[in-house]
Amino acid sequence: MPRDPRFDPLFAPLQIGPVTAPNRFYQVPHCTGMGYTMPQTLAAMRAVKAEGGWGTVCTEYCSIHPTSDDHPSPFASLWDQGDVANLAVLVEGVHRHGSLCGVELWHGGLRSANLLSRQTPIGPNSLPADKAPLQARRMDLADIRDYRRAHRAAALRAKEAGADLVYVYASHTYLLSQFLDPRINRSIPGYSGTIENRSRIIRELIDETKAAVGDALAVAIRIEVDAEATPRADPDGERRAVFELLKDGPDLFDVTITDYSQEMGVSRFIKEASLEPMIAHVRGIVQKPVVSVGRFTSPETMLSQVKRGVVDLIGAARPSIADPFLPKKIAEGRSDDIRECIGCNICYASDVQGVPLRCTQNPTMGEEWRRDWHPDRMPPAQKRERVLVVGAGPAGLEAALTLAQRGHPVTLAEARRDLGGRVTLESKLPGLSEWARVRDYRQHQLSKFDSVEIFRESHLSAADVRELAPRHVLLATGSHWRPDATGHHFPGGNPELDRAITLTPDDLLVGKRPATKSDPVIVFDDDHYLMAAVLAEQLAQEGYAVTYVTTAGVVGFWSRFTMEQARSQARLIEVGVRIVVSHAVEAVRGGQATLSCVFSGKRHDLPCGAFVPVTSREPNEALWHDLQSDPAASSAAGIASIQRIGDCKAPGLIAHAVYDGHRTARRIDGDQAVAEDLPPEDLLGEPPFRRDRVVIPTLP
Ligand SMILES: Cc1cc2nc3c(=O)[nH]c(=O)nc-3n(C[C@H](O)[C@H](O)[C@H](O)COP(=O)(O)O)c2cc1C
Ligand code: SF4
Numbered sequence: 032m033p034r035d036p037r038f039d040p041l042f043a044p045l046q047i048g049p050v051t052a053p054n055r056f057y058q059v060p061h062c063t064g065m066g067y068t069m070p071q072t073l074a075a076m077r078a079v080k081a082e083g084g085w086g087t088v089c090t091e092y093c094s095i096h097p098t099s100d101d102h103p104s105p106f107a108s109l110w111d112q113g114d115v116a117n118l119a120v121l122v123e124g125v126h127r128h129g130s131l132c133g134v135e136l137w138h139g140g141l142r143s144a145n146l147l148s149r150q151t152p153i154g155p156n157s158l159p160a161d162k163a164p165l166q167a168r169r170m171d172l173a174d175i176r177d178y179r180r181a182h183r184a185a186a187l188r189a190k191e192a193g194a195d196l197v198y199v200y201a202s203h204t205y206l207l208s209q210f211l212d213p214r215i216n217r218s219i220p221g222y223s224g225t226i227e228n229r230s231r232i233i234r235e236l237i238d239e240t241k242a243a244v245g246d247a248l249a250v251a252i253r254i255e256v257d258a259e260a261t262p263r264a265d266p267d268g269e270r271r272a273v274f275e276l277l278k279d280g281p282d283l284f285d286v287t288i289t290d291y292s293q294e295m296g297v298s299r300f301i302k303e304a305s306l307e308p309m310i311a312h313v314r315g316i317v318q319k320p321v322v323s324v325g326r327f328t329s330p331e332t333m334l335s336q337v338k339r340g341v342v343d344l345i346g347a348a349r350p351s352i353a354d355p356f357l358p359k360k361i362a363e364g365r366s367d368d369i370r371e372c373i374g375c376n377i378c379y380a381s382d383v384q385g386v387p388l389r390c391t392q393n394p395t396m397g398e399e400w401r402r403d404w405h406p407d408r409m410p411p412a413q414k415r416e417r418v419l420v421v422g423a424g425p426a427g428l429e430a431a432l433t434l435a436q437r438g439h440p441v442t443l444a445e446a447r448r449d450l451g452g453r454v455t456l457e458s459k460l461p462g463l464s465e466w467a468r469v470r471d472y473r474q475h476q477l478s479k480f481d482s483v484e485i486f487r488e489s490h491l492s493a494a495d496v497r498e499l500a501p502r503h504v505l506l507a508t509g510s511h512w513r514p515d516a517t518g519h520h521f522p523g524g525n526p527e528l529d530r531a532i533t534l535t536p537d538d539l540l541v542g543k544r545p546a547t548k549s550d551p552v553i554v555f556d557d558d559h560y561l562m563a564a565v566l567a568e569q570l571a572q573e574g575y576a577v578t579y580v581t582t583a584g585v586v587g588f589w590s591r592f593t594m595e596q597a598r599s600q601a602r603l604i605e606v607g608v609r610i611v612v613s614h615a616v617e618a619v620r621g622g623q624a625t626l627s628c629v630f631s632g633k634r635h636d637l638p639c640g641a642f643v644p645v646t647s648r649e650p651n652e653a654l655w656h657d658l659q660s661d662p663a664a665s666s667a668a669g670i671a672s673i674q675r676i677g678d679c680k681a682p683g684l685i686a687h688a689v690y691d692g693h694r695t696a697r698r699i700d701g702d703q704a705v706a707e708d709l710p711p712e713d714l715l716g717e718p719p720f721r722r723d724r725v726v727i728p729t730l731p
Contacts, residue, residue, distance in 0.1 A: 032364030038330055040337050042362060045344065047320055048249035048282030050195045052131055052344065054086035055337055056358040057322050059285060060135035060198065060253070061348035062091040064382040064397070066105030069723040070117035072387055073107075075400035077132075078124030080351055083406070084358030087344070088125045089133035090118070092200065095185035096178075097148035099138040099206070103385050106137070109185040109192075118192035126193070133196035133251065134189040136182060136240075140206025141167035141215075153178070155209050155216035155223070170219060175232065178206075179239060186240045189248070196249040199236045202287055204259060207233055211273070212259050230273050237280040251283035256310050262289045263309070271316065278317040285322045285346065286310045294324065295348070297595045298374025299462030299561070300602075304332050311341050322346040328353075328371040330361045352378050353392040356407050370406075370472050373465045377686045380592035391469065391686040394429065394693035401720040404697075409436040413700050416502035416671075417442060421491055421654065424452020425685045426677020426692035427507030428473035433696035435480040442501060443477070444489040450474050452509050453678070454685060456540040460565045461572065469685055493657035497668035503699050504670055506655050507692065510648040510678040512536040518557040518646030520582045520615045520629075527618035527625075533642045536562055539569075548574050550640025553624050555616045556581040559588040560684075563645035564599045570643075571606040578609040578637060580616055582629050616642070648682035655679065672699070 034042070045052045058080050065073040080088045093107035094100065108114050118134070125132040141154025144163040152160050153174055154167035170178070182199075189197045201207035209215045210232050216223045222231055233252070240250045254273070257264050264270070274284075287294050288309050293301050304325040314321045322344035327333050333345045350357055353372035360368050370392050378396070381389040387397035395404040415438050420431045423445035431443045449455045451470030458467035477483050489495075496504055512535040515524035532550075534543055545552055552575045556563030564587045567579040579586065586600040603610055611626065617634065618625040624639035658665060658673050665673060676695050677688035 034362050034364050035366075038334055038361055041330070041333055041345070041358075045320055047131075047196065047251075048245065049247055050131055050249050052086045053129055054084070054358065055333075055344045056085045057087040057344040057346050058085040058089055058351045059322065059324055059346040059348050060089040060091055060133070060200075061352070062104075062106070062382045064105050064385060064387045065723075066091065067108040067114060067117070068105055069387065070120065071721075072397065072400045072723045074117070074121040074124050076388075076397065077121055078127065079399050079406065080355045081125040081128035081130035083351075083354070083356035084362060085130060085347075085351055085355070086358070087131045087133055087196070089196070089198075090121070090135055092137035092205075093134050093185075095136050095138055096181040098145060098150040098153055098181075099140070099143045100145040100148040100150065101139055101143055102145075102147040104383070105385055109134070109136070109188045115188045115192045118189065118194070122193040131195040132193070133198065133249075134192075134194045135198040135200050135253065136185050136189070137200050138178065138182070138206040140209045142205060142209075154206065155219055158215065172220065175219070175222065179232075179235060182236055183239050183243050186244045186248075190244040194248060196251055196283070197240060197244060198285070199233060199240060199250065199252045199281065201233050201252055201254045202289075203253075203291065207236075208255075208259060214260050226269050226272050227276065230276055234276065234280060237277070241280075245282075249282040250280075251285055252277065252281040253285040253287065255287055255289045256313060257289050259289050274313060274316045278319070281319060283320050283322065284313060284317050286313050287324060292594050292598055295376070295379065295594055296326075296374070297376050297593055297598075298326070298465040299565075299595060300598050301326075301374070303327060303329060304336065307336070307341055314340055314342070320344060324348065326350060326372055326374055328357070328369060330366050330369075349374070349376075349378060352388060352390050352396055354406070355393070355396075367475065371465075371468045373468045375466070375685070376593035376595065377684060379594055383592050389686055389690070391684070391689060392472070394690040398720070401723065409433060410697065412437045412439050415439050418503045418505060418699060419444065419496060419499055419501035420505045420507060421496070422446070422452060422507035422509055422677075422679065423450040423485070424507055424509050424677065424688065425454055425469050426679075426688035427452070427505070428470065428477070429689045429692035430505050430507060430676055430696040431483060432473050432476050433693050434699065435477060435483050437696070438482075439699065440482045441480075442484050442486070442499060444486045444491050446488070446490040448487050450485070450487070452507075457562075459540075461568050463565065466685070469689065491654065493654060493661070493664075496654070496658060497664055497670065500668045500670070502669065502671050504658070504673040505692075505695060506652075506658075506673065506675045506679055507677050507688075508651040508654055508679040510650045510682040512645065513647055513649050514644065516555060516557065516616065516644040516646045519559075520557045521646070525617070527620065528616075528642060528644070529619045529621075532619065532640060533644065536566060536643065536645055539566055539643065544573075545575065545641035547640070549576075551576045551578065551638045552641045552643060553577075553616060553619070553637065553639045554579050554643040554645060556583070556587070557615070557644075557646040559583050559590075561587050561590050561593075561595070561599065563587070563643075564590070564603060566643060566645065567608045568602055568606055571603070571608045575641075577607075578611060579603055580611045580614050580624075580626060582613065582615050584612050586610060586612075611637075616644075648678065650675075650679045650682060652679055
């Protein structure tokens with residue numbers, strides 16, 4: 032379909048200093064969990080973004096010097112010619128599709144503990160680094176001179192690699208933010224004190240970078256509109272003065288805010304375009320192009336931002352991860368096909384944990400090189416044969432869609448009336464409505480295939496499966512929360528629980544509630560992600576007196592990886608939930624719960640009228656066992672393979688289920704359905720993906 036001309040402003044080229052962005056889709060710097068250690072993985076991923084129409088594709092934070100080493104977090108680097116060579120390959124991949132490539136030159140300052148390089152951290156003050164009990168060396172004028180030289184050298188390396196744009200990175204609490212912060216920067220002559228002094232280093236870097244590479248490369252700045260010391264302060268405060276001082280310097284202003292949990296907020300707390308009220312004034316101060324972010328997935332919102340002059344370019348990290356082809360889909364009049372980011376931050380969690388990006392919506396993210404997966408092109412099936420998918424949750428829907436895209440005829444059977452499985456239920460919990468996009472995208476795509484039959488309210492038995500006589504069967508029957516608190520703390524379950532007053536998360540999700548509003552509810556979290564916190568929030572909002580008990584030290588311990596832990600805990604405090612950390616629920620009897628401290632074992636009792644264990648899930652594998660029990664009957668029915676996928680195999684995140692459904696569907700071909708998890712014939716073979724690592728030719 033042709034593009035809707037209303038969206039033409041999003042496709043207008045834009046001059047940025049000496050270069051021209053081909054359109055307004057700007058992939059802002061974002062980490063990948065790949066960094067300099069996985070250059071092939073990284074280059075292939077960025078090239079796919081460019082292919083998908085992102086007119087500008089930036090690197091992640093790219094260290095300029097070994098005094099800025101973020102190990103074990105995987106950062107990019109431009110320390111030497113090896114880095115130049117790898118960046119050049121990445122740039123070439125981006126250029127191949129006509130896009131610009133930007134490099135975010137980064138120095139972490141006192142935050143970088145330099146665990147690998149073992150260089151002494153440097154900063155405007157001697158304060159503790161992030162990842163070690165080690166303080167930075169206070170910078171003097173000689174250090175500032177050396178830092179400026181290192182920045183210039185890195186800019187020249189970016190130019191040598193063919194990049195089109197380099198950043199002076201003055202946000203996110205790294206070195207240049209530390210210079211701007213009067214609480215940190217207190218004693219360097221000429222660089223401390225007034226805002227003119229504290230921003231001096233930034234102005235010097237902009238001038239020097241322009242002098243070094245500005246003939247060919249645009250020089251951008253990433254900077255916050257508020258200050259770390261005074262977050263959310265009036266835009267007419269000190270930061271306005273900084274923008275006034277800088278306004279004629281950089282070729283592009285990439286503006287954001289100091290609250291990272293809003294800038295990169297989860298959809299549970301932060302909705303699309305949330306930065307607008309805070310950043311909208313910048314374009315009135317600076318006469319240069321402005322880009323900002325806001326988890327933009329709606330073409331209408333993007334258009335509105337550009338037309339109203341809020342920004343010139345639509346900045347995106349997560350929307351470009353969830354759908355690398357978002358711009359192309361708008362360009363081709365296929366906005367309905369956009370795979371919208373759900374704002375779960377599983378991408379960020381993988382990066383923080385040091386592994387290549389994983390995305391709930393886009394199972395191909397991070398697999399572009401190592402598995403040759405493309406987000407929009409599936410390998411056609413060599414032999415098209417009917418596949419039965421039992422269960423239309425995230426794994427089943429993704430498998431059905433991938434199979435259909437590959438040309439297989441698909442029968443999808445779902446026990447409930449609604450498709451979506453767990454996402455349909457979980458998206459009704461407070462703040463999680465956008466999670467339904469996992470279902471909606473796939474359901475919409477499936478509706479385009481005549482080769483897909485969907486049967487709702489169809490609870491299939493083993494006999495039903497055989498009667499349907501598909502060639503392959505994928506079981507995606509999900510899982511259910513365990514009522515006996517089996518999990519990390521009680522691997523064998525807890526027999527001391529009063530089952531009569533136990534409500535599992537599944538009970539609550541289908542609307543069951545404690546007998547009376549006056550029943551004090553205990554939610555026991557040994558799962559450590561967000562389910563327990565969200566249920567506690569919901570019950571408290573409905574008027575129940577809720578105590579949240581966790582074996583961990585904070586609410587939703589694992590959700591620190593998704594950047595929502597602090598907001599999650601604050602929300603429970605706001606809605607009046609009592610929080611008890613580092614305790615397990617040992618027994619629930621006679622209206623009392625006995626709690627024990629996970630460190631000392633010391634016990635105390637709390638009143639308990641209803642008990643909600645959120646600990647672990649039991650795979651729904653009855654159908655699998657029934658089918659396994661009579662392989663001859665399945666063969667006689669013409670079934671070549673039966674596999675479990677998603678939660679019914681191994682309960683996990685929605686991202687795990689989607690990935691498993693996708694991966695399995697890619698491996699079904701003709702009579703073959705190659706299982707990947709320890710297939711016996713592969714035990715002595717190669718891993719099922721390429722590995723991005725150096726192979727040493729000889730002993731050095
Ligand atoms: C996985 C991930 C890694 C990020 N890494 C960086 C980074 O290296 N440098 C940076 O300036 N911002 C980084 N960010 C922040 C993004 O640039 C962006 O400001 C933020 O995600 C909000 O934009 P979005 O709503 O389009 O995702 C990262 C964001 C994500 C999701
Ligand atoms: S993991 Fe979640 S937040 Fe990140 S891009 Fe994918 S859908 Fe969006």
